[in-house]
Structure formats: C-alpha cells, structure tokens
Amino acid sequence: MDTTQIRSKFAELYGEPGILFTSPGRINLIGEHTDYNGAFVFPGAVDKAMVAEIRLSGTDRVRAYALDLGESAEFGLREEDAPEQSWARYIFGVCREIQKRGGKIGGFDTVFAGDVPLGAGMSSSAALESTFAFALNDLYHLGIEKMELAKIGQATEHNYIGVKCGIMDQFASVFGQAGKLIRLDCKSMEYEYHPFDPKGYRLLLVDSVVKHELASSAYNKRRESCEAAVAAIAKRHPEVKFLRDASFAMLDEVKAEISEEDYKRASYVIGEVDRVLAVCEALDKGDYETVGQKMYETHHGMSKLYEVSCEELDFLNDLAKELGVTGSRVMGGGFGGCTINLIKDELYDRFVAEAKSRYEAKYGRTPKFYDVVISDGSRRL
Structure with a gap:
C-alpha cells in the first residue's frame, strides 16, 4: 500500500513525522465455524493491510x-473517555486492554488508512x-507476547x-x-505453519456484494445447536468437551435424543475437523487437487448441513465447479460475503469473465474480485 498520503496528512496535522506500522487482513482456507x-x-495473512503512522506525544x-x-x-485513556x-x-479499546494487562502507555498522534x-470477510x-x-x-517496549497481542x-x-x-x-x-x-x-492455542506456494494456481475471492440480515441471531442459534449435541x-x-472431541459414531449414538437440526449442525462440524487435517496433509505434499476437493466439501456442508450459505453464494460455487475451478467455498460466517477460489492460472481469465457476466445477468449486481497473496503479519515498516 502506498503510504505517501498517510505521511503527508500526518505532517499537515502534527508536524514531526512518526513511525509506520502495519497489520494485514486475512483469509481462511478451510475450517469454518470450528x-x-x-x-x-487454517488462516493466512493477506497482502491487503492497515497502515498507521504513529508518534508518541508525551x-x-x-x-x-x-x-x-x-x-x-481525540480522547483520553480512562474508561470514561471512550470516543463516540x-x-x-x-x-x-486496544489502549484500554493494554492498560488492563499492566502496560504503561501514554498519548500519541496517529493517521491510518x-x-x-470492507464487508468482504477479510477482517x-x-x-x-x-x-x-x-x-x-x-x-513503549512493553514486552507483550504475540499471542497476547492477538487476545488484546x-x-x-x-x-x-x-x-x-x-x-x-x-x-x-x-x-x-x-x-x-x-x-x-x-x-490448546497451539499452532503450526504449513507451506502455501501454489505454483500454477491462484487464490481469488469473489465478493457476492450481498449481506443477508440473519447473521448474528443465526450464528448464536448454531452455537446452541453445537452445545446441545455436545x-x-x-x-x-x-x-467430550467440544464437538472436536467427538466422532460420527458418538453423534449417531445420540441421534434420537437431539433435534434433526442439531444433528445436521454437529455432523457438519465433525466433518470439517477432518477436512482441515486432510488439507494440512495435502499441502505438505503439494497436492492442491485434494485441497480443492475439500473446499467443495466444506461448501456443501455449510450450504446443506450448517445452512449458512445463500442463493448467491451457492450460484458462485456451482459456477466454479461447472468451469473446472479446483476448489471453491463460502468463506467466513456466511449469509453473504465471499467465496474463496483456488484456480489454475489458465482458467483464471475465463472464470472472472463468466462469473461477472452470469452473476450480473442473474442478480443485477456486479461481483467484486480480489486476488490474494499470502503475506507477512504485523510489523514496523
């Protein structure tokens, strides 16, 4: 991202320059509602980010x-100073959460962009x-561990x-x-890195530019379904404390004791746990065809079992399958937003053109397309 405008606005507002920091948005390849x-x-950072110039003001x-x-x-750093x-x-909120953990911080000036x-599920x-x-x-040389920064x-x-x-x-x-x-x-909050360097493939987000007003209440209902099954x-x-501890055999034992809806929701999650592990294994071998197949399986589960897709997302997923796209699924909570697509280079232009024209013809809206490159996390520029 070009930082020239941030720099010039900072100079105009505050005079002396500050230091530039950045953190990226993210995609999640697989592992949804898990x-x-x-x-x-199974997320990765993307090449689209926030950048802030910051100078401590004393x-x-x-x-x-x-x-x-x-x-x-403009605001102070006490709880009652919360801005509108x-x-x-x-x-x-970040300032307050640092203070709650004993971090001594003061005021600062900042310009960010x-x-x-927005609204594409890249956070x-x-x-x-x-x-x-x-x-x-x-x-402020606070020495806070990276995991704690995420929790802040x-x-x-x-x-x-x-x-x-x-x-x-x-x-x-x-x-x-x-x-x-x-x-x-x-x-457990344990994590491990897996290589993602798909030679001959590209990652593309297709934004359906729809957001259905269901998300928060529907999200809570699905959490309740999972808890009922557990x-x-x-x-x-x-x-068994979480669905990740359960097997399909355990779920089948209680099929008569829970609602059909709770059974469907739980079976999606148990399947998704297996799919994430299968994708990790496939990536370690450079097997992107299996990765793609698992993405389609996840979409099917989110659409038919978890029921968090929508007509527009299913349309984009069906189109990807029809045109031979390696993998495609709804990304994020659902009810609108994006599909994430793993596409062979030679199919890329045709898919974008077809998705644009067919989606426009059917829904009267133009989808947005975002190429994704997996990139570095928070850092000083």
Whole structure:
C-alpha cells in the first residue's frame, strides 16, 4: 500500500513525522465455524493491510485521523473517555486492554488508512486492532507476547465493540508469514505453519456484494445447536468437551435424543475437523487437487448441513465447479460475503469473465474480485 498520503496528512496535522506500522487482513482456507467448537482453523495473512503512522506525544491524549473516512477523533485513556465514533473505539479499546494487562502507555498522534476491503470477510477490524496493539507494544517496549497481542484485539471486540468473535482474525493478522498458512488449534492455542506456494494456481475471492440480515441471531442459534449435541454426547462420553472431541459414531449414538437440526449442525462440524487435517496433509505434499476437493466439501456442508450459505453464494460455487475451478467455498460466517477460489492460472481469465457476466445477468449486481497473496503479519515498516 502506498503510504505517501498517510505521511503527508500526518505532517499537515502534527508536524514531526512518526513511525509506520502495519497489520494485514486475512483469509481462511478451510475450517469454518470450528473455532467455537474447540477445533482447528487454517488462516493466512493477506497482502491487503492497515497502515498507521504513529508518534508518541508525551501527553495523556490520543489524536487520531482516519484517512479513508476523512474523520478525526481525540480522547483520553480512562474508561470514561471512550470516543463516540466506532472506528475510534477500536483504537481506544486496544489502549484500554493494554492498560488492563499492566502496560504503561501514554498519548500519541496517529493517521491510518487501509486497503483491506470492507464487508468482504477479510477482517479489516482485526487488522486495525493488531496494528495498534503491535505498535504500542513496540513503541513503549512493553514486552507483550504475540499471542497476547492477538487476545488484546479480540478483547477489544468483546468489550468495546460488542462482537463476541473468536481469536482467528487477530491471530492471523499478528502471526502471518508470507507463503505459509497457519493451523491454529482453538482449544490448546497451539499452532503450526504449513507451506502455501501454489505454483500454477491462484487464490481469488469473489465478493457476492450481498449481506443477508440473519447473521448474528443465526450464528448464536448454531452455537446452541453445537452445545446441545455436545451435552448429549457428554452424558455417555464425559471426556467430550467440544464437538472436536467427538466422532460420527458418538453423534449417531445420540441421534434420537437431539433435534434433526442439531444433528445436521454437529455432523457438519465433525466433518470439517477432518477436512482441515486432510488439507494440512495435502499441502505438505503439494497436492492442491485434494485441497480443492475439500473446499467443495466444506461448501456443501455449510450450504446443506450448517445452512449458512445463500442463493448467491451457492450460484458462485456451482459456477466454479461447472468451469473446472479446483476448489471453491463460502468463506467466513456466511449469509453473504465471499467465496474463496483456488484456480489454475489458465482458467483464471475465463472464470472472472463468466462469473461477472452470469452473476450480473442473474442478480443485477456486479461481483467484486480480489486476488490474494499470502503475506507477512504485523510489523514496523
């Protein structure tokens, strides 16, 4: 991302230059709705990011300017100083969460901007939180571990934005490495890097540009379904604390005791746990055909068993399959947003052209396309 505009705005507002920091958005190759089931996710950082210029001011006030919005905010660092603007609450929340952990910080001046597309499920909010958590840790020499920086971002969402998110987005933003995806165990918080260097293939997000108003209530209902299945299984198998601990055989034992809906939701999750492990193994061998096959299986599960897809996403997935795209699935919580597609180079142009014309003809909207390159996480520029 070009930082010239950030630099010039910072000079105009505050005079002396600051230091540039950045954190990326993320994709998740596979492992959807698995985080709250104690299982694995498989994200990577992308080449689209938030960038902030920051200079410590020696005061107890933060002066912030959101370049993309053309808005400024100023606030103190006590709980009662919370700013009105939602974008400023992310920065304020990070400051407060650092302070709650004993980090001594003061005021600063900042200008920030980003090229993480909004609403495409690449997690621009996590990129923003991670940028400021990483920067303040660096500038104040706080010595906070990287995993704790991710948790600071997550706690900001919970306590200052009101979103009960998992840890994946912030984790991927902080821990990302170019050419690698990260398998994170959401139960133990152990993680490992796997190579992602698909020679002859490209990763493409297709944004359906729809968001159906279902997401939060539907999300909570699906969590409840998973918890109901775990409670039934745990009566027979007390070692099962999350669905990731359960097998299809255990689920079948309780089929008569739970609703048909709960059974379907749980069977999706148990299948998804297996798929993530299969994809890790395939990537280690450079077997991208298997990776693609598992992506299609995940889409089918999210559409038919977990029921978090929508007509537009199913259309894009069917089209990918028809045109011979290696892998495609809905990415993120569902009900709109993007499909993530693993495409052979030689199919790329045709797929983009067909997806654009056919989607426009059917839905009267133009989808957006984002090429994805797996990149590094939070850092000083």
